[in-house]
Amino acid sequence: MNSRFRLAVATAAVSLSAFGVLGVAASPASAGATGTATCFGYTGNFNSGGAYFVDWVYGPDECFGVAPSGTIWHTWSGAGAWKEMPGDGRAANVVAAFESSAGKSVKVVTESGNYYCNYDDYATNTWGGWYRTSTDHC
Incomplete structure (x- = not known):
């Protein structure tokens, strides 16, 4: 499987190597005021994980984020x-x-440390819906 992605952090410095991230996106994802992030011109309210920009190879680029309530959101141009996101998922971070x-x-990962895809x-x-995984990939 192939992936190219970048992370825009809204409020906290995060070790990018922990996510295998290639770089920090200034645009179309950018960090804003505490708890906000903007992707493709759309601003959302997110937890400290900010917005997660994905440069898909085969589909249109997309951003993902987790709101303070734990709901998981996405947007694209x-x-x-x-x-x-469909499936009523809850998470701590993408x-x-x-x-x-x-x-x-x-x-995503939940507050209890479980991974879902x-x-x-x-x-x-x-x-589709969210399913629990314990592997490195979905």
């Missing part, structure tokens, strides 16, 4: 706003993104 020519997935099949362009 032309989305019109931040959209809550930690990784993975992609193949068949689809893409995003991985959500997968979007490129054939249907539909995100």
Whole structure:
């Protein structure tokens, strides 16, 4: 699987090497005031993890973030706003993104240290539900 991603941190300095991050995005994801981050011109209210920009190879670029309530959100160019991810997931932070020519997935971690993934099949362009994982990839 291939992934290229960057992280924009809203409020705290985060070790980028902990996420395998390639660089910090200034645009289209940028850090704002405490608790806010802007991606593709859309500003959202997020926890200290900020917005997580993903430069997908096979699909349009996208940003992910976790609100203070734990809800998981995403946006992309032309989305019109931040959209809550399907599946009623809750998390502490977005930690990784993975992609193949068949689809893409995003991985989050909860406050209790459990990892969950959500997968979007490129054939249907539909995100599925959140599922628990204990592996390095989704």
